[in-house]
Amino acid sequence: xxxxxxxxxxxxxxxxxxxxxxxxxxxxxxxxxxxxxxxxxxxxxxxxxxxxxxxxxxxxxxxxxxxxxxxxxxxxxxxxxxxxxxxxxxxxxxxxxxxxxxxxxxxxxxxxxxxxxxxxxxxxxxxxxxxxxxxxxxxxxxxxxxxxxxxxxxxxxxxxxxxxxxxxxxxxxxxxxxxxxxxxxxxxxxxxxxxxxxxxxxxxxxxxxxxxxxxxxxxxxxxxxxxxxxxxxxxxxxxxxxxxxxxxxxxxxxxxxxxxxxxxxxxxxxxxxxxxxxxxxxxxxxxxxxxxxxxxxxxxxxxxxxxxxxxxxxxxxxx
Amino acid sequence: xxxxxxxxxxxxxxxxxxxxxxxxxxxxxxxxxxxxxxxxxxxxxxxxxxxxxxxxxxxxxxxxxxxxxxxxxxxxxxxxxxxxxxxxxxxxxxxxxxxxxxxxxxxxxxxxxxxxxxxxxxxxxxxxxxxxxxxxxxxxxxxxxxxxxxxxxxxxxxxxxxxxxxxxxxxxxxxxxxxxxxxxxxxxxxxxxxxxxxxxxxxxxxxxxxxxxxxxxxxxxx
Numbered sequence: 226x227x228x229x230x231x232x233x234x235x236x237x238x239x240x241x242x243x244x245x246x247x248x249x250x251x252x253x254x255x256x257x258x259x260x261x262x263x264x265x266x267x268x269x270x271x272x273x274x275x276x277x278x279x280x281x282x283x284x285x286x287x288x289x290x291x292x293x294x295x296x297x298x299x300x301x302x303x304x305x306x307x308x309x310x311x312x313x314x315x316x317x318x319x320x321x322x323x324x325x326x327x328x329x330x331x332x333x334x335x336x337x338x339x340x341x342x343x344x345x346x347x348x349x350x351x352x353x354x355x356x357x358x359x360x361x362x363x364x365x366x367x368x369x370x371x372x373x374x375x376x377x378x379x380x381x382x383x384x385x386x387x388x389x390x391x392x393x394x395x396x397x398x399x400x401x402x403x404x405x406x407x408x409x410x411x412x413x414x415x416x417x418x419x420x421x422x423x424x425x426x427x428x429x430x431x432x433x434x435x436x437x438x439x440x441x442x443x444x445x446x447x448x449x450x451x452x453x454x455x456x457x458x459x460x461x462x463x464x465x466x467x468x469x470x471x472x473x474x475x476x477x478x479x480x481x482x483x484x485x486x487x488x489x490x491x492x493x494x495x496x497x498x499x500x501x502x503x504x505x506x507x508x509x510x511x512x513x514x515x516x517x518x519x520x521x522x523x524x525x526x527x528x529x530x531x532x533x534x535x536x537x538x539x540x541x542x543x544x
Numbered sequence: 545x546x547x548x549x550x551x552x553x554x555x556x557x558x559x560x561x562x563x564x565x566x567x568x569x570x571x572x573x574x575x576x577x578x579x580x581x582x583x584x585x586x587x588x589x590x591x592x593x594x595x596x597x598x599x600x601x602x603x604x605x606x607x608x609x610x611x612x613x614x615x616x617x618x619x620x621x622x623x624x625x626x627x628x629x630x631x632x633x634x635x636x637x638x639x640x641x642x643x644x645x646x647x648x649x650x651x652x653x654x655x656x657x658x659x660x661x662x663x664x665x666x667x668x669x670x671x672x673x674x675x676x677x678x679x680x681x682x683x684x685x686x687x688x689x690x691x692x693x694x695x696x697x698x699x700x701x702x703x704x705x706x707x708x709x710x711x712x713x714x715x716x717x718x719x720x721x722x723x724x725x726x727x728x729x730x731x732x733x734x735x736x737x738x739x740x741x742x743x744x745x746x747x748x749x750x751x752x753x754x755x756x757x758x759x760x761x762x763x764x765x766x
Binding site: 400401402406521524525528529531532536539 | 560643648651654662677678
């Protein structure tokens with residue numbers, strides 16, 4: 226029975242995230258439009274765009290190799306696996322024992338590698354430029370993510386996302402300086418990983434500043450649909466990760482019944498809605514930074530993560 | 545008292561917020577951003593003092609908190625930004641040290657504060673230990689902000705931030721005499737006035753707020 230419940234929640238979780246992802250992008254765009262005084266397209270627009278793109282035949286550059294054909298599928302598959310690991314409305318899903326922060330970082334790195342390869346494959350300069358920038362940012366963002374994982378692991382005694390959420394939800398650890406530092410670092414990493422505003426502008430094709438869009442300039446038809454879906458799923462998964470680690474309250478504990486799941490679902494919807502609103506307000510309030518300042522921004526995130534870990538080492542007497 | 549107790553957690557979180565603001569000061573290049581970060585830090589200090597006043601049951605700390613909230617979160621930032629507007633300073637401040645190196649130095653200083661403060665306060669509670677470490681980091685980071693900014697406004701902001709760290713250390717321990725607190729507050733106001741006069745003075749004389757000009761003026765050779 227417990228195994229069945231674990232499997233059922235896992236399937237429900239996946240279905241929820243798969244349906245929610247484009248919707249979330251639509252909601253963020255709509256909120257931003259409202260904040261800027263525009264009417265904004267319906268939150269369903271990304272789903273409509275995706276259907277339109279899926280009906281179109283992809284056009285492949287003559288110089289493109291098999292990488293261009295395979296990369297979107299690899300990236301989407303890796304992101305779906307990552308999405309399976311991050312708990313949304315309940316803990317104790319079937320894949321919870323392998324839901325490690327390091328595994329998550331690995332899946333996301335795989336998706337990013339596929340994206341960068343696809344960007345470079347056709348041999349156009351913009352694709353190569355975008356891929357180079359993406360990798361340069363990743364060189365700082367990934368260590369920062371690992372340091373955040375280290376902080377959480379020291380506090381919770383495990384780098385398993387489920388276990389971390391369980392320990393943090395109890396509240397026995399209290400509020401720590403290190404957690405504040407880790408939160409700041411993780412938010413910076415999330416902004417960079419999802420190509421959101423201070424790092425990259427998701428709504429522009431201005432060649433001087435774009436990173437993510439530059440890599441998928443050559444994609445069309447269903448390939449473009451897959452890339453956009455991958456980006457949407459990555460955003461959903463990052464917001465879920467932030468919610469699961471730093472606001473784990475309301476999430477149904479492992480082996481709770483359907484009522485617990487419903488409560489967890491309501492809490493999840495509230496948390497993701499609040500995070501989407503925060504993201505929209507943040508993106509409307511600040512300007513994009515110059516590309517050459519992004520390494521400083523991510524370097525600061527890396528150092529904050531390091532400081533958080535340092536605090537923990539000292540206060541737990543490990544040093 | 546340890547982690548998991550609400551009084552401890554809240555004061556710890558407020559102190560952590562102040563430390564984070566110190567890093568924002570170190571990272572921020574634009575003058576309005578610097579002043580906003582200083583105001584936030586002052587506000588957090590005020591809240592920390594009020595919270596400590598409630599947790600320790602010390603009425604004097606309420607006064608400290610109110611002074612911090614009024615003077616540090618509102619009055620001084622407001623005065624600084626009027627000054628900035630009058631002097632017509634926009635854009636970024638020149639940094640003597642790049643953002644990257646200064647952040648690395650900042651983390652190094654915070655680590656140093658931890659290593660120094662923990663053994664010193666070893667006899668005290670966990671609260672006193674970590675609060676002292678955080679407060680010392682804020683002081684050291686304020687000093688670093690003063691070193692890393694060549695602009696006089698940046699230096700004033702660094703000095704204020706250092707003072708915030710000192711007050712944070714003082715409210716964390718039991719029984720800060722009110723007289724000392726009042727005299728530091730008065731000192732700070734005088735300091736802000738002097739800084740204002742000083743800034744206008746060097747602006748008139750050198751047409752810039754870059755303190756490097758003072759070196760030639762004093763006859764120093766580089």
